[in-house]
Amino acid sequence: xxxxxxxxxxxxxxxxxxxxxxxxxxxxxxxxxxxxxxxxxxxxxxxxxxxxxxxxxxxxxxxxxxxxxxxxxxxxxxxxxxxxxxxxxxxxxxxxxxxxxxxxxxxxxxxxxxxxxxxxxxxxxxxxxxxxxxxxxxxxxxxxxxxxxxxxxxxxxxxxxxxxxxxxxxxxxxxxxxxxxxxxxxxxxxxxxxxxxxxxxxxxxxxxxxxxxxxxxxxxxxxxxxxxxxxxxxxxxxxxxxxxxxxxxxxxxxxxxxxxxxxxxxxxxxxxxxxxxxxxxxxxxxxxxxxxxxxxxxxxxxxxxxxxxxxxxxxxxxxxxxxxxxxxxxxxxxxxxxxxxxxxxxxxxxxxxxxxxxxxxxxxxxxxxxxxxxxxxxxxxxxxxxxxxxxxxxxxxxxxxxxxxxxxxxxxxxxxxxxxxxxxxxxxxxxxxxxxxxxxxxxxxxxxxxxxxxxxxxxxxxxxxxxxxxxxxxxxxxxxxxxxxxxxxxxxxxxxxxxxxxxxxxxxxxxxxxxxxxxxxxxxxxxxx
Amino acid sequence: xxxxxxxxxxxxxxxxxxxxxxxxxxxxxxxxxxxxxxxxxxxxxxxxxxxxxxxxxxxxxxxxxxxxxxxxxxxxxxxxxxxxxxxxxxxxxxxxxxxxxxxxxxxxxxxxxxxxxxxxxxxxxxxxxxxxxxxxxxxxxxxxxxxxxxxxxxxxxxxxxxxxxxxxxxxxxxxxxxxxxxxxxxxxxxxxxxxxxxxxxxxxxxxxxxxxxxxxxxxxxxxxxxxxxxxxxxxxxxxx
Numbered sequence: 102x103x104x105x106x107x108x109x110x111x112x113x114x115x116x117x118x119x120x121x122x123x124x125x126x127x128x129x130x131x132x133x134x135x136x137x138x139x140x141x142x143x144x145x146x147x148x149x150x151x152x153x154x155x156x157x158x159x160x161x162x163x164x165x166x167x168x169x170x171x172x173x174x175x176x177x178x179x180x181x182x183x184x185x186x187x188x189x190x191x192x193x194x195x196x197x198x199x200x201x202x203x204x205x206x207x208x209x210x211x212x213x214x215x216x217x218x219x220x221x222x223x224x225x226x227x228x229x230x231x232x233x234x235x236x237x238x239x240x241x242x243x244x245x246x247x248x249x250x251x252x253x254x255x256x257x258x259x260x261x262x263x264x265x266x267x268x269x270x271x272x273x274x275x276x277x278x279x280x281x282x283x284x285x286x287x288x289x290x291x292x293x294x295x296x297x298x299x300x301x302x303x304x305x306x307x308x309x310x311x312x313x314x315x316x317x318x319x320x321x322x323x324x325x326x327x328x329x330x331x332x333x334x335x336x337x338x339x340x341x342x343x344x345x346x347x348x349x350x351x352x353x354x355x356x357x358x359x360x361x362x363x364x365x366x367x368x369x370x371x372x373x374x375x376x377x378x379x380x381x382x383x384x385x386x387x388x389x390x391x392x393x394x395x396x397x398x399x400x401x402x403x404x405x406x407x408x409x410x411x412x413x414x415x416x417x418x419x420x421x422x423x424x425x426x427x428x429x430x431x432x433x434x435x436x437x438x439x440x441x442x443x444x445x446x447x448x449x450x451x452x453x454x455x456x457x458x459x460x461x462x463x464x465x466x467x468x469x470x471x472x473x474x475x476x477x478x479x480x481x482x483x484x485x486x487x488x489x490x491x492x493x494x495x496x497x498x499x500x501x502x503x504x505x506x507x508x509x510x511x512x513x514x515x516x517x518x519x520x521x522x523x524x525x526x527x528x529x530x531x532x533x534x535x536x537x538x539x540x541x542x543x544x545x546x547x548x549x550x551x552x553x554x555x556x557x558x559x560x561x562x563x564x565x566x567x568x569x570x571x572x573x574x575x576x577x578x579x580x581x582x583x584x585x586x587x588x589x590x591x592x593x594x595x596x597x598x599x600x601x602x603x604x605x606x607x608x609x610x611x612x613x614x615x616x617x618x619x620x621x622x623x624x625x626x627x628x629x630x
Numbered sequence: 631x632x633x634x635x636x637x638x639x640x641x642x643x644x645x646x647x648x649x650x651x652x653x654x655x656x657x658x659x660x661x662x663x664x665x666x667x668x669x670x671x672x673x674x675x676x677x678x679x680x681x682x683x684x685x686x687x688x689x690x691x692x693x694x695x696x697x698x699x700x701x702x703x704x705x706x707x708x709x710x711x712x713x714x715x716x717x718x719x720x721x722x723x724x725x726x727x728x729x730x731x732x733x734x735x736x737x738x739x740x741x742x743x744x745x746x747x748x749x750x751x752x753x754x755x756x757x758x759x760x761x762x763x764x765x766x767x768x769x770x771x772x773x774x775x776x777x778x779x780x781x782x783x784x785x786x787x788x789x790x791x792x793x794x795x796x797x798x799x800x801x802x803x804x805x806x807x808x809x810x811x812x813x814x815x816x817x818x819x820x821x822x823x824x825x826x827x828x829x830x831x832x833x834x835x836x837x838x839x840x841x842x843x844x845x846x847x848x849x850x851x852x853x854x855x856x857x858x859x860x861x862x863x864x865x866x867x868x869x870x
Contacts, residue, residue: 382755382758383722383723383754383755383756383757383758383759385741385744385745385748385754387723387758388723388741388744388745389741391723391727392737393730393731393736393737394727394731395731396731396732396734398731399727399728399731399732400732402728403717403720403728406717406719406720406724407717407719407720410719411719479715480713480715481715481716481717483676483681483709483711483715484716484717486679486680486681487679487680487681487704487709488704488729488732489700489701489702489703489704489705489732489733490701490732491701625683628680628681628682628683629683
């Protein structure tokens with residue numbers, strides 16, 4: 102047990118903290134950690150604010166419990182999506198499996214520590230949404246003293262259920278992928294497919310067909326009461342504490358079964374992923390089939406291969422493009438009204454175009470691969486620095502990756518939005534050009550920030566992607582670049598197309614400034630890292 | 631081919647890794663660069679290859695300054711590091727094609743050279759596998775082939791024999807001799823003094839970033855072995 106706790110502690114530390122050995126590094130790591138914690142608290146505050154708004158509607162529909170059950174369902178969905186994205190890499194294709202299995206710990210200790218790590222991810226994902234909703238309920242409706250301990254107990258129990266569902270899906274994905282030579286690619290495609298399925302399923306669930314919102318909320322609340330996990334959760338925190346036992350049985354038994362099932366496969370699947378497949382059958386005649394590339398083509402091709410060969414990199418940075426396509430799908434098949442319902446029930450159709458463009462921009466800004474692009478070179482940075490290529494070519498190749506991910510998606514989504522919303526030529530231009538400009542901005546900002554906050558001494562490639570200062574700062578800068586014009590637009594209410602044109606010009610100008618810096622200061626920086 | 635004049639490099643924190651170092655590598659030279667761990671060999675090599683910037687001094691390759699025209703300099707040279715960290719996600723042949731594309735090696739020529747050197751280093755059958763599956767020695771061999779595939783005029787190697795099996799080590803020495811016979815210049819660091827003694831026509835001994843002795847191997851070692859000269863120079867330095 103001591104070993105399990107030690108392994109869990111190391112796993113949690115490497116997942117959630119920002120280590121630093123020297124004093125300066127520790128200060129930097131502390132600042133980044135504090136920023137991340139602040140970001141988390143802000144997120145929970147926003148969720149609580151959303152809960153408060155929902156509570157007004159719940160009052161009107163006389164369904165206060167919807168705050169509890171609705172918050173839980175949202176938390177479970179969030180946890181399920183992140184669970185499907187994270188569990189394969191954490192449990193079945195763990196990057197540190199070989200290193201940890203060389204330690205004097207048993208396989209079961211290693212497995213239990215990994216399972217506990219997955220549980221903690223699920224707990225964090227679910228708690229960050231379900232807890233603020235429940236707290237709003239508790240404060241607004243003056244819940245009894247027993248409500249809070251029961252809530253904590255229930256929130257500790259429920260991640261087991263989500264962990265089981267995401268774990269079974271991940272096991273399925275990992276088993277199939279580990280048998281293939283292109284295992285990473287399979288794992289990527291299957292994970293994305295499951296995430297899309299979950300998101301589409303959850304969105305269709307939230308698109309309430311009834312026209313009367315109050316009646317719809319009532320029906321929704323009633324259906325959530327009949328859904329066993331949410332029903333048990335609500336009743337147990339509201340005084341029927343015996344139901345906590347039922348909840349424990351409902352979540353604990355499948356989790357235990359899953360643990361027993363996957364314990365046997367844990368080592369097998371991890372070893373299958375870790376085994377290097379050597380064919381040793383290359384024939385020189387295959388050389389003739391390999392074409393020549395230009396310098397920029399060769400650099401880009403290398404970026405592309407490196408990117409798609411790493412599951413964690415794609416899952417953490419490709420989500421923006423995926424989200425944009427899902428939202429566009431909703432708009433295409435459900436029309437403007439389906440889109441507004443999926444955002445907020447009280448949004449009118451006149452603001453769909455600005456909202457949709459804003460969402461596309463948000464997707465383009467969400468974790469660009471360039472934010473970790475330089476860090477990902479790690480100890481192989483010598484190759485690029487020793488080659489006869491300019492720093493500008495290197496940056497351009499990295500930028501192209503972001504543009505390749507987001508520009509086609511921006512064009513498709515923008516054109517679809519323009520056609521569905523019948524925006525006219527100017528509206529279509531705004532729907533395409535503004536998200537493209539933001540995608541460019543995010544890519545360049547990622548490079549600039551990463552050059553100034555590089556992390557090259559990693560052992561696990563997930564570290565620079567998930568926990569580097571560069572990624573966090575880049576996210577904050579990008580979101581600020583979108584939030585600022587959004588707030589100004591809401592406050593001033595100026596003509597949208599005119600405002601969009603102005604934002605486009607500013608974003609392009611900022612991008613030009615960054616590109617200019619990359620060619621001069623950025624180039625010097627690259628060789629002084 | 632390679633001129634290093636008064637090279638000085640100080641790291642952040644104040645450690646002077648290379649201190650006023652000057653040497654010259656002519657066409658056809660096999661120039662051995664020897665020194666203890668931390669003497670400044672790798673730092674010098676990284677400055678020469680343009681991987682690292684330096685504080686003062688000048689480095690020219692084929693008459694061109696690495697500071698003024700780094701791309702032209704790099705186009706003339708190949709670098710093999712002491713620890714070949716290559717792109718794990720690429721296959722061996724993809725990596726060689728990438729290097730060939732960057733150096734703009736013509737298709738027919740690259741195919742011929744890849745075929746030739748892969749056969750020499752017995753790596754042909756493994757070229758289709760991803761580099762992450764390669765052993766240290768295989769990666770080292772791949773890095774050597776990548777260096778040879780664009781027929782450089784200057785090869786800069788940092789401990790090139792570390793990790794190579796005896797046969798590959800012998801083959802590399804033969805290739806180095808053959809290349810220098812055809813006008814290429816080689817500048818390499820090594821700990822193995824016997825190798826330097828047998829392979830090089832010139833050597834330089836570095837200690838604490840300063841050049842202790844350099845020139846034709848005969849004039850450096852005189853009648854003694856390179857090992858005894860090396861130890862003697864370093865012991866003198868320790869006493870000071």
